[in-house]
Amino acid sequence: MRENKFKKALEELKKILGDKNVLTSRLNLLLNSYDSSPLKARPEAVLNIKTTTQVAKVMEILHKYDFPTTVRMSASNHDGACLPLKGGFVLNLAALDKVLEINTKETYAIVESGVVNQDLQDILAPLGFFFAPDPASRAFSTVGGNFALNAGGARSLKYGASAQNLIGAEIVLANGKILNLTKENPLLHLLTHSEGTLGIITKLKVKILPLAPYKETLTAGFLNLKDTMQAVQKIISLGFLPSALEVMDENALSLTEYKNTNIKTLLIAEFEGKKKQISEDTKKIINIFKNTGAEEIKTKLTKEELEKVWLTRAKAALALAKEANGLVSYDYAVERPKLATAVEFVQDTLKKHNLRGTIVFHAGDGNFHPNIIFDGNNAYEANQIKIALKEIDKFVSSMGGTLSAEHGIAVQKRAVMNIFFSQDTLNLFNKIKNTLDTKDMLNPQKILPLCDSKKQDVPTWTSIFYEQAKGQKEFDFKQIKTLNKIIDFDKENYTLTVQAGALIEDLNKQLNPLKFYLPTAQKRGTLLDLFLSGKDTNFPDFVTGLTFVCGEGLINIGGKFVKNAAGYDLIHFMAGTQGAFGAPLVFTLRLLPYQIKSKVNKNKFEINETLINLKKVFDKNNIFKPKIFKDYLDEKTKL
């Protein structure tokens, strides 16, 4: 049966794509069975897509015959995100590499998903602009891939990762339906780190930012990791916002020219802004370095020296590749003050298991990358790595960190998702996936773990809301407005965890005298209203953690770390939904050292069929703001 179906599908596909672009030879299948991870999975056919319009047509056919489909472009991800686990078809979208529009006046660019990140940067640079996500793989990874995995990079502390830089997209759903999504549409944000499991991104509208007029880079060599992290901590806690804050550990440095020096960790700090401000700041930063025991401080680097510094950084990440045929690269993130402890734990764990690895990290946002090598032909070593990683996973989870800050989950980290997310959250993820992709065709078996969750940490005060959300009566939002406690105010980490009913006015009164500012210019109302109304489009970008109740139970996403690429992006999804999908109870916010302007937006989201289906998942009894979807849910038969 299946073989016949497969043959028929191939014939129909050949009519659309041409014989040349439907590949079934053993060679081509094997060549599309790997990515940057050590994992492998072979597809049954490879389709080379040449235009965006072909994607919808192809998906229609594949949906009709029900074959698993996985999108592949540069295949540079570290976790097997583009491996066809259930076989089926691989769509090669790498040829969709056109930059369609660049608008410097309204600061956006429209690109096809296969455009290489560096190519876009090269086109923008002469115009005086840049594209904020800059993963280390920018020279070969595609913009579409960056968004599918929420890639960040060195500059994301200041300018945000991929999710913060998306304004619109054209996506193709599993059934071949094309959706044009704007920023107001909550669906768009589900797509950002969905890893291709919900839909196929064909076109993207992204933010572009003007290049800073002045840039200053400093390097400081330290004798130990603790001093380095102290310097990082001081830089951030004194209110500086560097555009990059990179650290390399001892093992990484031993592979570069710092091999025979007494310097154990190297800190690279990059600041962007106006010249006057930056040169004043630089003096202060140098003082910080001196006070924290930096051994070697370099400033006013020439162009050559700068290139050398970044080359050292690039080398440190990949230098180990020479020594083994297996390399895994992980991307945990924890809150910044705990970074030193986490890194030390990783170093000890590797030592304990006799493994070699370097650790490089984006210290500013608490994101660190252990790159561990192993002999791929040695089963014992491969097993040792698994054990070590599991220990690290558990440790990071217990610290409240995230499993993935910018690489995604895919296959490699799928198994440990259950110690990072509660069962309710995982169920919700599962149902979202089933709603958008009813036949489980798109990139199947990714992200979601196969076993039940082991995480249980429901605060007792939430139980009233939990019961209400599971009930039949209309949910009372006024109740939330009585919740206004500050749960945690972390001055060192620049985060605030606060109950949703807190008044902005009250918070400002407490924070502003201490020179902390909320990431919004709005002065009135509660955080709940601000978040759900979607008035301030910048605000959701600074919400790093969210606890909300919906029909599925109590959902907990994110935490006190800046970057996150684990699971679906429900924070951006919930923002601006007017409360129709659930009620936020707790926010974790990034605080800023200065007041920012906010972008006001009055547009409300448009309701479409997919959103109605999602509404049924989040709120099957229609108890959250029932008026919004009332008419649509009644007319079930029409849709």
Place this chain on the structure above:
Amino acid sequence: MKKQNFDTVFCDALKCNHCGLCLQNCPAYRLYKQEGYGPRGRVQIAALLAKKKLTLRQDGGDILKIIKTCKKCNNCTVLCPAGLNPQKINEKLKNILNIKDKRPKTLGFKNILFRIYFRKFFDKTDNLFLTSSTNFKQVKQSLDLLNKNGFDRTLYKKIITPYSLEKLPEFKTYIFDDIENYRLIKNKISEGKIKLDTKQILFITQVLKPKTVKLSDDSLIILSNTYLTQEMKEEEGKLFEVFKNNTLNFVNNRYYYGPNYHPKTVGYLKSVPQKILITLSERDNIFLKKLLKKYKIDKEIIPIETIITQ
């Protein structure tokens, strides 16, 4: 097809971590955008042969199609973090499959155009291609061929022959296919016969044919990528006969496009003992000058033409 033990022949291919760093700097991959046409794919073919997952008998035909497309620019080798040489691996594959390098009529220009393509800094649609009348047909054919092959960004707006020109139309970039044309235009400009607002001129040289060359012991000859096709290799051979006693070393400067920085090249230039560097094309000459200045390497550069005329 030769029978060989692939485990030993391709042992280094097994070291590949398939990270993908080599992909986007490979001209063939940029054109075809398919895995097999990039260095990672080629190395994986070798690895799969070594692991006996592919066999020459069954998959030889498919492999043949793919490995032919390598442009030998060697970008992949420079970039590879695992220190592999994908081009060498591809050459080994070619040897096994008995593919001999034949230079198709249009390949030379194709190579040139790939290099132009990588010079991202100039406008991709507003270029003027200048060629001599004898080459006109060939140039046009190759450009059209490229367009047919899915090279959808037009590389040029117009092709003209510069001989009878009195006025050059305004374009952002001028591309020459050989140095003679460039000289002709340059002379005409200096004599005031052609008025031109020179914003950006790029020229590409073809093979020079030196007759008598005097070289001192402390010189290093630097060749450019355009010499690398089969026909040009013969020329190279002739050149080297001339230089035989005096040639000390030979660098290939074929990676000098793109980010115009390469640690390997700079490191090499620093370490060679020679005081004088000889370049065979003016473009290399200009580039090398910049490079030496940038890295403060104190060496003298002589363009080959001055030696020939001496």
